[in-house]
Amino acid sequence: MKKLTEFEIELRLESLPDWEYYEDALHTDLEFGNFKDCMSAMNRIAFECEALNHHPEWTNVYNTLDITLKTHDAQGVTELDFALAEAINKIVEVE
Known part of the structure; x- marks a missing residue:
């Protein structure tokens, strides 16, 4: 899997406003109504x-979830990280 450039990452992040890029990884923090919803x-x-x-x-x-995505084999962010970030967004928007 090919590591994306910072320019490619910033372009892709435009469609993922709740995610940030720093320290060679994608990051988000999510807050839920309670512990049970977070665990779900x-x-x-x-x-x-x-x-x-x-x-x-x-x-x-408790009710917060901090997520960091990085492809360790590529030593940075790849398409796989964005695929998982998009899947996570779909999951939590239903919650």
Whole structure:
């Protein structure tokens, strides 16, 4: 998988306003109504991660979920990271 350039990443981020690019990775933080809703979203995201065989770095504290996406083999952001970010957005917009 080819690492995207910073220019390519910034262009792609225009369609993902809740995501940021820094430290060679995509980042977002999500807030839910409660812990149960956050865990439900994490479980739904986990199935998508398995389907893509791509796994985020994430942390959960009560009703918040911080997600970092990076393709470690490419040492940066790839199309796979954007595919997962888009899938995550679809999952959480339903919540």
